Amino acid sequence: MNSNSFAGAPHAHDQDSVPRLMGAVLLAILPATLYGLFLFGWPAFNLLTITVLVGLVCEAGCLWLAGRPIRPGVMDGSALLTGVLLALSLPPWAPWWIGAIGAGFAVVVGKQVFGGTGQNIFNPAMLARVMLLVSFPVEMTTWLTPHPWWSGTSPGWLEGWLITLGHFSATDGVTGATILGYARTELGMNHSLAQILAGHYQASAAALGWTGGSLGETAEWLVLLGGLWLLRRRVITWHIPVGMLGAVLVLASGFHLLDPQRFADPVLHLLSGGLMLGAFFIATDPVTSPISSLGQIVFGVGCGVLVYIIRTWGGYPEGVAFAVVLMNAATPVIDHYIRPRAYGRTWSGKPRPVPARAKQPPLARKSGVDARD
DSSP, rough: OOGGOOOOSOOOOOSOOHHHHHHHHHHHHHHHHHHHHHHHHHHHHHHHHHHHHHHHHHHHHHHHTTTHHHHHHHTTTTHHHHHHHHHHHHHHHHOOHHHHHHHHHHHTTTTGGTTTTTOOSOOOHHHHHHHHHHOOOHHHTOOOOOOOOOGGOOOOHHHHHHHHSSOOOOTTTTBBOOOOHHHHHHTTOOOOOOHHHHTTOHHHHHHOOOOSSSGSSSSSSHHHHHHHHHHHTTTSSHHHHHHHHHHHHHHHHHHHOOOOOTTTOOHHHHSSSSSOOOOOOIIOOOTSSOOSSSHHHHHHHHHHHHHHHHHHHHHSOOOOOHHHHHHHHHHHHHHHSOOOOOOTTTSSSOOOOGGGEEEEEHHHHTTTTTTTT
């Protein structure tokens, strides 16, 4: 049969593929990841290795059990990206079993039970982070101050593995709450923000990543640059990041103007926690976010509003993971009510007028000769 005889609805072709998209995202997040590893040393490197390896093994195991090809599924980069994003959301010196349980949960429960790549409802990495945070609150809230490799306070390779395996606990001298957690605790004791932030927070240090937190909370400027590069490559669109960051910016500015001693300023919110990482690398997951541009703006604004509400009045000082997962659940509703325009039709559903040039035979269009001449 001649393949040229096939015809039908318009077919759109694109050179992008799952491995290419995953590779672009991994490349964009690589500088921030390397910077985080540099700040937190061997234990962070070990944790990243564990989440990636466990994610790949679980992916291969699920594909084998399902009787599907293993190599294409493992090599498409989706499990690798899930492992990296999960590691970026964990405390850098978390024990090995936190990374292993989280990666296994992300791939098996967050992805494969729904059918695998492209079928999952929730972002796998954020679903795993929520599960870990609810199940193991102590291990998931033990944060560190930066200990760069050159400083001499960073553990060596063997000591790093002892920390990862749980034989050596982080001491009080190297642990400390994130600024969001610290501010939340102190606000509960009726201290003013001016008293709380004095000596504990500098916007420049937060922007450069010189602050306690997960790997993904450091080097906001590198995360931002990676996100802008994804926008330039058209791997993601601006709708979700702008909606999410804009919602936090507007809410934080408004409440800060009302009571600056009670509500943190927008700069602190934008430069703290995983907001920047979530806006560019997590909420933009094409599988779990709406299809239409307007729907993506609604989705992003919803994420931003939830982040601010959780951070300000919720039970956790950081709300990116909860916000993304909750809005993932709302994605089918958004897609139901905000549908993209059908090809060839107007927003009201009526057929669009066909341009006169499109009615010409292909050869006439190519040569620029008007068929009516």
